[in-house]
Amino acid sequence: MRRLDVLVLGAGAAGMMCAIEAGRRGRKVLIADHARAPGEKIRISGGGRCNFTNLHTAPDNFISGNPHFCKSALGRFTQHDFIALIESHGIAYHEKTLGQLFCDGASRQVIDMLTGEMRAAGVDLALATEFESVEPARDGFTIRLSSGTYTASSLVVATGGKSIPKMGATGLGYRIADQFGVPVSDTRPALVPLTFDEALRTRLKPLAGVSADAVVGCNGISFAEALLFTHRGISGPSILQVSSYWREGDEITLSLLPRTDLFEQLRQARTANGRQSVHNALSAHLPKRLAHILCDNAGVEGKIADRTDRDLKRLAQAVQDWRIKPTGSEGYRTAEVTLGGVDTTALHSRTMEAKAVPGLYFIGEVVDVTGWLGGYNFQWAWSSGWAAGQAV
Ligand code: FAD
Structure with missing residues (x-):
């Protein structure tokens, strides 16, 4: 049995x-x-360029049963601390949009930086290693891995969530929490x-591949970013x-052309060229296929000269307040x-340690x-990982 101070389960962003x-x-x-390589999600993130943090990271950018929980860790190891680490390794980066920082080159550089730092700090890395069991021990935990049995004063669970099982997500962390009576939301x-139901999917099928800028809202919050219609439903950053x-x-409400006085624009189009169809007038602002569907939704078609102000208002509303009900x-x-996971009420926000299970x-x-x-999710991984790293 090997004796350790700390065993970290999961060599992703937070664990490293x-x-x-x-x-x-x-x-x-x-x-x-258990993976063959560390940081697999870092590798595929940000389209291969890793959106490693966000310049504007603040607690408001996070969803949690306790919105205050993330403040301590985010405040002690900030986006600027991570940027300083990236810069100290000479990794070139750029802001793409809305404070999102991406590597200029491959996300591999971030993984190499982290594995290099681990080596320098004398950390042992065991890959292709299965977790078998954990039991409380007199001064910590006994952990059985496929590579052997270890005792450690601290066990850090950094096994991520359930997203993308093909990439190694297992939900192990929630099972360990259950075992020790730590609540999981x-x-x-x-x-x-x-995704849409069959009827809406069939109706919006012509839109597959069409994208547009929009303000998309749901349950009192909205995001101004692109959206993209797919074969199964709707995607894109705002969605x-x-x-x-x-x-x-x-x-969900889709507001297309949110910053345009569309009613006025359509009136002007009617004055300038009354013979054009309504959907041609709308196509000056939106992709043709989208314009067709929206005219159809509003029931406003035909020559624009024949349409009243009321019709044009109805069309503008159909464009700027389009309500859609996804089914899944x-x-x-x-x-x-x-979303959800180990309940923050059961953890110390400064250290990430379970209140009822020291270590x-x-x-x-x-x-x-x-x-x-x-980039906010990686920043949470860096900040929470850093906070636990100071405490273990
Ligand atoms: P993970 O990175 O998931 O690491 C968990 C580790 O635990 C993995 O290495 C896994 O193999 C290991 N593990 C799991 N189960 C077991 C087990 N049973 N035994 C042993 N090991 C186990 N966030 C951003 O901020 N910016 C982005 O650009 C971005 N792009 C993304 C793109 C995609 C396609 C995906 C899926 C996610 C993206 N994210 C992005 C989210 C981000 O990847 C995660 O928030 C982040 O990786 C979480 O870090 P973590 O260390 O908690 O978990």
């Missing part, structure tokens, strides 16, 4: 950050993962495309964002993150803290 910090503090650390896929707030039975989501197969820590996505799209 925690291992680095604990190693730097002189702890004897092993980080284990309901989980559901988030940052995920939404992924509201998917975290949407529940079965809810409508694409689920964990494509969800970027898992047991939960960090990253397994915790009920879920960020918006745009």
